[in-house]
Amino acid sequence: MDPRLSSALLAGRAAAMLSRALGRGGGTVLPGHVIQRLDPSALQAIARRLPRGSVVISGTNGKTTTSRMIAHIASRTGVHVIHNRSGANLMTGIVSAIAAQTALSGRPRGDLGLFEVDEAHVAEAVDSLRPRCLALLNIFRDQLDRYGEIDLISSRWRKAVGRMPYDGLLVLNADDPIISRLADDASCRVVTFGVEDPRVGGGSIGHDADRRLCPNCGHRLRYARVTYAHLGAYECTECGWRRRTPETALTSVRAEGSDDMLLTISTDADAALVCLSLPGLYNAYNALAAAAICEAVGIPLSATAENLSTFTGAFGRYERVPIGAGEVRLALVKNPVGFNQVLAAGIAGQATTIVIAINDHFADGTDISWLWDVDFEVLDTSASGADTRPHFVCSGTRAHDIALRLKYAGLATADIEVEPRLEFALRIAVEDAEGGGRAIIFPTYTAMLDVRRSLQRRGSVAPFWED
């Protein structure tokens, strides 16, 4: 027993209780601050004692959903997971999550650590956790004001990859050239996942693509197939550098209505069918990544597939809240590729009210210019002859910016209402749902937390730290 660690953990517990008592968010961050201050090596000490080691997951999009899928699968196959499931993914969030599941003696009450990590803190997480598995999902432009250009993030990840334990495993997205290139910096074993269904995607690269040049030699990459943004099957015609053949592959993707998908996931040895209750190709990638990571920690594909079929979305990411005779859906938006994928999934198609709530606080990104890389043009139904058009409500600190974006997307200004006060914008959505309507809310991160708080007060959803 380490007295310094024990007293740090005790102080962390007090901080968690205080945080909950003050209603500040369920103690997902504050205990970590306290513990790190009192014992900077607490995380290493606890992580070392996890019987099945740790998994670290990062990437621009899909961290929370993918790690929740894995937690869902693992817990149903008898693995006790310690997981920062609230999405608090800075080091303080990780320490808080692990400390909440650790006895004062420093012994963790779980088998496997499962941590989603903010893009800028992967190297730090690798150093502290010494993970058995590091999974990198994708990299897209996101909060340039905070992270800088994607080259900066990828160079940080290169460092993290180089510092992985020799007996560790790197799980990479074969379809993302920037991610796939990281295999060359690895001194540990590498496996990849990717989409092998030739019917998915098209031949041309999207305007939201971030990398069209070969990460190896700087010449232009040639794509045989683009799944979305800069993901797909590519090769460099100059130096011959090309996509790796994925060990875990999505060999078939089929949408089942507007809410579900039927997936076939294949490995060398096995193949399994998954009925996923989430829409959108980006969620198919999340499920594929989850399967590859589960495989890496020894969960058989059949068990993975069976349990993926009972997974429902992570809070606020894609959450359906029944209200009255209708429902309110929440779909978090953070960056252009993510927003475009949500729109491409068609979930706004049936909506009667569409609320877009854009805040520009630090956690959202203070630069909202990315809204102009989102294809809001697809929401213009005036040409399709639809008899009813959705009512658009623009909200948040940048409500007027989103209203302007919609105007330039060609939507009728008569259909666009500006209500910067989120509480009032939500009321419009809730009233529509009560009358049997289908409202969808696209909030940025802090707007999502505010919307959920309001819905929680109504008793419509559970607090995110209990979800």
Place this chain on the structure above:
Amino acid sequence: MSGEVCSVADPSPLSGKTDVRLSLVHLYADLMNLYGDRGNITALRRRCEWRGIDLELQEISLGERFTPRECDLFFFGGGQDREQVTVSRDLAGANGEAIIEAVSEGAGLLSVCGGYQLLCRYFRTSEGEDIPGVGLFDAYTVGGPTRFVGNVVAERLDGDEVRTLVGFENHSGRTHLGPGLQALGRVVVGHGNNGEDSSEGAVHRNAIGTYLHGPVLPKNPWLADRLIHAGLTRRYGTDAILETLDDSSEQRAHESVARTVRRAGNVRTSIR
């Protein structure tokens, strides 16, 4: 939206003209498109469309050429360092000269951040390496130790009228203007060209360089219209008068940002 397209003082070759068109070249669109740069194209396209002007968009990338005489407008967006080096090499040949030629003949041009830097004389990186520029703007850029990131409000004195510009900057380059080069505006909140002399952007004939994205044109419609005006004047040879549009959404977005930023930011002395 329809109505009179655009008219000029009579007698004019433009009055009553129905097939008014403009050509817009988007330079290296596939490599230089950070920060919602596409929004500038969208703003120009819609504002032309609402006036019945047919805007033809041509995207130029590595190894592709264009005929300067046929180009009325140019847009050159921001990019990452790696892309910027690749584009710089391609610009060093015919395309750089063609841009200078078109601008000298009156073409309108908007360049943002990385595009702006590539149109100056050179960019000296923090490692001391020089990336050559086109030299359209008599200015040079030096890589700085920190990034200037945040909302910007700038002002421009146009005759007697004070125009405001709102946008967002995110750059580590410090651009210094040559003695004869006019700035686009004067920074009220934010850093602008170099964080020292409160200048923001540059104007040479109808070519504009700026560090503002956001993107800059939708929330500053007067700047978009100035470019369209330049393009029309170049193509049709007379001083065009643009039809006024309902810019109330644009104004509200502009004012809401300007108000919030002035309240929160470190306001330098205003022209007003």
